[in-house]
Amino acid sequence: MDGKGGDGEKEGKRTVLLLILVGAPGSGKSTFCDQVMKATTSNRTWIRICQDTIANGKSGTKIQCLKRASDALKGGNSVFIDRCNLDIDQRSEFMKLGGSSPYASTSDFSVDIHGVVLDLPARICISRSVKRSTDEHSLHGGKAAAVVNKMLQKKELPKLTEGFSRITFCQNENDVGDAVNTYANLGPFDSLPSGCFGKKVADSKVQLGIMRFMKKIDPSTTAIPDGNCSKDVSGTKPGTTEICQPGEGPTNGSNPSKESKQYGRDTSHHLSSKNIHTLAFPSISTSDFQFDINMASDIIIESVGAFLNKTENVRLVFVDLTHRSNIFSLVRSKAMKANIDPQKFLTVVGDITKLSTEGNICCNVIANAANWRLKPSGGGVNAAIFKAAGEALEIATRKCAGTLSPGNSIAVPLPSTSPLYQREGVTHVIHVLGPNMNPQRPSCLKNDYNKGCKILHDSYSSLFENFANLDRNRKYINREGDLVDILNIPNKVANADLKTKRDALTEPERIKKCKGDSEQFVTRKYDLGDNSLRSESSVELNVKEKVWGSWAQALHKIAMNPEKHQALILEETDDYVVLNDLYPKAKKHVLILAKLYGLDRISDVRKEHLPLVKKMHSAGLRFLEKFLKEESTLIFRMGYHMIPSMRQLHLHVISQDFDSPNLKNKKHWNSFNTAFFRDSADVIEEIDNTGRAVTINDHDKLLSTELRCHKCRSAHPNVPKLKSHINRCSSSLPESLLQNGRLFSSTFPNAQ
DNA sequence: GTTCTAGAAC
DNA sequence: GTTCTAGAAC
Numbered sequence: 001m002d003g004k005g006g007d008g009e010k011e012g013k014r015t016v017l018l019l020i021l022v023g024a025p026g027s028g029k030s031t032f033c034d035q036v037m038k039a040t041t042s043n044r045t046w047i048r049i050c051q052d053t054i055a056n057g058k059s060g061t062k063i064q065c066l067k068r069a070s071d072a073l074k075g076g077n078s079v080f081i082d083r084c085n086l087d088i089d090q091r092s093e094f095m096k097l098g099g100s101s102p103y104a105s106t107s108d109f110s111v112d113i114h115g116v117v118l119d120l121p122a123r124i125c126i127s128r129s130v131k132r133s134t135d136e137h138s139l140h141g142g143k144a145a146a147v148v149n150k151m152l153q154k155k156e157l158p159k160l161t162e163g164f165s166r167i168t169f170c171q172n173e174n175d176v177g178d179a180v181n182t183y184a185n186l187g188p189f190d191s192l193p194s195g196c197f198g199k200k201v202a203d204s205k206v207q208l209g210i211m212r213f214m215k216k217i218d219p220s221t222t223a224i225p226d227g228n229c230s231k232d233v234s235g236t237k238p239g240t241t242e243i244c245q246p247g248e249g250p251t252n253g254s255n256p257s258k259e260s261k262q263y264g265r266d267t268s269h270h271l272s273s274k275n276i277h278t279l280a281f282p283s284i285s286t287s288d289f290q291f292d293i294n295m296a297s298d299i300i301i302e303s304v305g306a307f308l309n310k311t312e313n314v315r316l317v318f319v320d321l322t323h324r325s326n327i328f329s330l331v332r333s334k335a336m337k338a339n340i341d342p343q344k345f346l347t348v349v350g351d352i353t354k355l356s357t358e359g360n361i362c363c364n365v366i367a368n369a370a371n372w373r374l375k376p377s378g379g380g381v382n383a384a385i386f387k388a389a390g391e392a393l394e395i396a397t398r399k400c401a402g403t404l405s406p407g408n409s410i411a412v413p414l415p416s417t418s419p420l421y422q423r424e425g426v427t428h429v430i431h432v433l434g435p436n437m438n439p440q441r442p443s444c445l446k447n448d449y450n451k452g453c454k455i456l457h458d459s460y461s462s463l464f465e466n467f468a469n470l471d472r473n474r475k476y477i478n479r480e481g482d483l484v485d486i487l488n489i490p491n492k493v494a495n496a497d498l499k500t501k502r503d504a505l506t507e508p509e510r511i512k513k514c515k516g517d518s519e520q521f522v523t524r525k526y527d528l529g530d531n532s533l534r535s536e537s538s539v540e541l542n543v544k545e546k547v548w549g550s551w552a553q554a555l556h557k558i559a560m561n562p563e564k565h566q567a568l569i570l571e572e573t574d575d576y577v578v579l580n581d582l583y584p585k586a587k588k589h590v591l592i593l594a595k596l597y598g599l600d601r602i603s604d605v606r607k608e609h610l611p612l613v614k615k616m617h618s619a620g621l622r623f624l625e626k627f628l629k630e631e632s633t634l635i636f637r638m639g640y641h642m643i644p645s646m647r648q649l650h651l652h653v654i655s656q657d658f659d660s661p662n663l664k665n666k667k668h669w670n671s672f673n674t675a676f677f678r679d680s681a682d683v684i685e686e687i688d689n690t691g692r693a694v695t696i697n698d699h700d701k702l703l704s705t706e707l708r709c710h711k712c713r714s715a716h717p718n719v720p721k722l723k724s725h726i727n728r729c730s731s732s733l734p735e736s737l738l739q740n741g742r743l744f745s746s747t748f749p750n751a752q
Numbered sequence: 753g754t755t756c757t758a759g760a761a762c
Numbered sequence: 763g764t765t766c767t768a769g770a771a772c
Contacts, residue, residue: 551753551772583753645753664754665767718761718766 014109015191017078018069018098019183022085022158023118024151026128028176032118033080039184047072050082066093073097073111087156095163112191115158115167116179160196169198172360279467280317280352281367282381283327284459285434285452289441295453297330301338303460308344311468316345317363319352352381353388356424363426365411365470367463370431372403372442374410385420385429392418393429404433406443407458411466416691430466434459548600548647554582556648559595570623575615578623583662585654585672588627588634592616592651599649602640602683602693610687613651617680620653621744627655628746635733636744639679641671642699651680656710656733656743658726665719667703673710676702679742710734 021029033048040046049072054064065083072079085091098113158167170176175198186192283300285291304316320328332347348359355361368385371378374397376386386393392415401410409432420426435455436444445452548556558565562577570590571578581589594612599605605613617638624636635656644650654672663669670676676699683693696702707722708715712731716722737743 549753549772554753662754667768720766 014076014188015112016073016076016109018073018094018111018113019079020081020085020091020094020113020115021118022115024084024086027118027120029082029118032116032176032180033082035180036183039180041185042187044186044188045077046080047077048080048082062093069094069097076109084151086151088162091158091162098163112165113163115164117157117167117169118176119169119171165194166192167196171198276313276315278315278317278363279365279367280319280355280363281463282319282352282369284369284432285436285456286327287380288378288438289434289436290438291435291452291456292449293327293330295449296456297327297334299453299456299460300331301334303457303464304345305338305340307464308341317361318347319355320349321351323349353384353420354424365428365430365467366426367430367432370404370433372405372433374401374404374431389414389418389420389429397431404431406433406435407455407462408433409459409462409466411470428470430463432459432463552645552647555593555646555650559593559648560597575612576619578619585660585663585668586658587660588655590623590653592619592653594649600647601644601649602678603695605649605687605693607687607691613684613687616651617684620651620680624653624744632746634745637679637742639677640683642676642678642695666707669707669719669722670703670705674702674705681741
């Protein structure tokens with residue numbers, strides 16, 4: 001940041017800064033101050049005013065902070081206000097120290113008020129707060145999660161109208177590092193451009209998991225439908241990936257590096273969003289194939305613009321290894337000029353094979369600038385992607401195609417064994433071959449840019465088309481069989497014309513809100529309940545766990561200490577226990593409860609758990625067979641709730657009469673009669689095939705969908721009326737369930 | 753997960 | 763007035 005040329009310099013006045021930090025405990029405010037002070041290269045003097053230490057190293061008052069800040073500013077120092085400052089009231093007194101204050105008007109320096117918002121994910125703040133021991137911060141230990149979340153509820157992001165001349169929003173460690181550099185390099189006569197920088201669009205105030213537990217907000221999704229992008233961004237290495245969003249901030253920056261650092265934004269919410277189908281792609285043909293970058297950047301922008309205009313719920317990420325590349329600057333500035341939606345088209349500096357781990361950008365599809373043989377040879381992006389994806393990509397590519405001609409692309413599903421799949425959540429690599437202008441390489445166009453431009457155009461069109469097709473297929477696969485529940489139409493119709501039904505989805509249904517970016521974990525080093533024996537060994541694990549309410553622990557407690565609950569247990573093995581559901585929703589309703597610690601729901605299940613879930617399936621079969629002997633007219637279904645309310649993986653074995661006074665509300669009904677109920681056979685198949693079970697992001701919609709008879713699909717206004725209908729409905733259960741081994745009765749054989 | 757209950761729907 | 767839902771509390 002050059003920082004020169006501001007008003008301060010013009011008027012020959014020194015500008016002192018009142019830098020108000022805004023952030024929850026554990027967001028890194030003190031560290032930020034320390035780093036700036038350590039790294040300051042100029043003779044600007046900084047004084048940190050920390051309410052936690054202001055009274056001779058002990059916690060003090062806001063008034064003491066105000067007085068100390070006032071004195072420091074009078075002395076010509078720049079000042080950090082190191083306290084949470086999360087709401088307007090907390091900031092307002094400090095704002096009065098700048099602007100029209102006597103310090104500004106009577107001294108030979110002006111007071112400029114800046115805000116730096118450390119808006120890191122709540123779980124990171126909590127994790128750090130929990131880890132603190134007896135340092136200057138009073139908040140540590142087990143209270144941290146509750147306190148941080150409570151404080152974040154009150155969070156009001158600062159606005160320029162409060163009196164700030166500049167506000168920098170930091171959503172991840174990269175942003176923080178950039179802000180540290182910006183202030184560390186700021187000389188006493190330098191000033192920074194005014195305005196908001198890196199401001200996020202949506203304001204997710206709280207750690208959703210805890211708030212969901214507290215029922216303060218709408219529950220949201222945790223689905224990891226294809227390609228697990230779930231991760232802890234606290235592990236993000238700083239400074240490795242920079243994110244730019246066209247259209248943000250000043251446009252006169254001569255140094256793209258500085259700009260990109262400034263404008264990095266909202267990685268916690270948007271960039272890591274798992275639910276948006278995202279393609280990351282490098283520039284095609286401009287490196288080794290020596291295509292003119294000016295023309296290439298025009299084609300990229302044109303292709304991107306056209307694609308985004310016609311395609312919903314997708315995101316494109318242009319990736320270049322370095323911000324010093326001219327193609328990067330060109331694409332970025334042209335995207336800005338073309339007014340391309342910066343939420344849908346990002347320009348990122350970083351390694352395309354590490355976007356998730358190093359940049360917190362989940363891209364389930366990446367494009368490869370391939371060679372015509374589709375081989376890992378050569379260098380650049382092609383070699384890097386093949387190297388990162390391992391042999392699995394080579395094998396998968398060979399299965400799809402032998403060669404590729406210029407202007408074409410081919411999408412290759414990445415096997416789940418590939419490190420790129422496992423580490424980065426990449427499910428597909430699309431190889432693209434662009435035009436070649438390099439005489440040293442095959443099929444050189446010898447400077448024929450008429451042909452070249454057309455081929456490059458075709459390359460991007462083909463790439464984006466392939467990407468869009470993957471999205472369509474993804475919807476198809478995920479909804480196969482479940483479509484009926486989402487659309488509330490009979491299964492037969494749904495299966496007869498899936499494409500028509502897919503197209504019939506309304507826009508709001510198609511465009512999923514991308515909420516709930518895994519903001520549901522806390523670092524759990526304490527309070528493992530009555531699982532004390534295990535906690536001793538897992539204390540040091542410091543694992544991220546979903547927050548389960550105390551009422552949701554009942555099954556977990558039984559699984560961990562079955563001997564204490566013998567009265568409830570029908571059968572016990574080393575792997576599971578069987579018990580009657582405490583509130584059965586049908587004549588027969590038992591649970592097969594896994595004993596394995598850490599296996600809380602189907603999204604935790606991996607291939608290594610396959611033997612366990614198969615054993616649970618077999619146990620369920622044995623039990624329902626026993627019930628069928630007792631009452632031969634019953635029909636059973638076995639399955640899991642997509643998102644269970646109770647911790648500890650449990651398989652429901654439930655008769656399809658739903659004749660029970662405990663079945664009282666819509667949620668009860670829909671949890672067993674929509675796609676929210678995942679048949680055991682399907683779950684096993686999915687884990688076997690892909691390594692994990694499908695969960696969808698809008699499971700809440702399934703639970704609140706209208707009430708329909710599970711046999712004849714008729715709709716009913718409320719639960720009592722539905723139940724009364726079910727009693728007399730003589731239709732058979734849907735054929736799809738019969739055919740796929742999902743139903744179990746004494747009258748027909750089961751596939752499983 | 754259930755229970756309780758305010759207030760919406762009928 | 764009664765039934766039912768949905769949100770809060772646990």
